[in-house]
Amino acid sequence: MKGRNILYSFIITDVITLMYNFIDMPIKDNWIDEFNKDLVKYLDICGGRLCYSSKTESMLAVIDELVERGTVDAQSLAIRFSYSLRIAYDVRSYSIISSAVVRLIRMGIPWDEAVKEVNMKYNLPDDECVLRSTPIAIYFKDLNEVLVNSERQALATHLHPISIEASKIYSFSLFNVMHGLSPHELLNVLISKIKYEERSLALRIKILAKLLNKKPKDVVKVLGNGSLAHSSIPTALYCFIRSEGDPTKALLCSISLGGSVSGRAIMAVTLATAFSDTKPLFIKDILEYVENYELITSKIDNFLNIVRNLHHV
Structure with a gap:
């Protein structure tokens, strides 16, 4: 099933790029x-297994939310984060916003007050909430439901409008690629048919086609290469399109x-896997060595069984 390859690619890309955090x-x-093992930057200090980051841990929490509720509620998800995320575990490398919101909730601060306080203090459009919308694009059959629930999951911790819109752009892209759009067809839709609320995202996405034959430094001059959402989602889309949907090239x-x-790599590879519907060569034989392997595969199996039943109703 396409969803399984997407989720496994997400997790393994997170694992093998963990040190890049x-x-x-x-x-x-x-x-x-050309891919070589020197490019893989993982840590095997998690009980003798390969560690994953906040990206996988929070994405799995979204899966739990969908399995239990059948939808995403921002407050419910934030409370789930407060008891399930290991924000003090350095290897997870949580964003300052997510970790601060979770800490305040654990201290007894109401969720809505915690989110407002943290986002007023930091006001950063980081991309952590963007990535965790991945299972939402798999779960729902209707694009509008994908977009609504992507926004809700982002609002669990983030209020910056760029983070919110980037979450919707990513889930929109993943949903449409899963349903048959090619990389260049997706680019045409993103350029010509989407009305953007955030100018910084619109400008970067609309110029992607002109950058496809440029060198890395020229691309970075225009798009940036940081972890803020106005850079990470355009560069992820760029790599997906430039790779023509090949996960390894992405x-x-x-x-x-x-x-x-x-973050960029996870989104680009996930999109490419959705297009090619094949496991990337670089993830071969790695999954079974990931920490909590048995729990992860059980969660994903259960999630995909529910998705399969929903999509056949």
């Missing part, structure tokens, strides 16, 4: 065109751009 990668002079493109690699 702790280093600022230089931009490559030229595009990396990963290599993401690394070539340097900066904050992991």
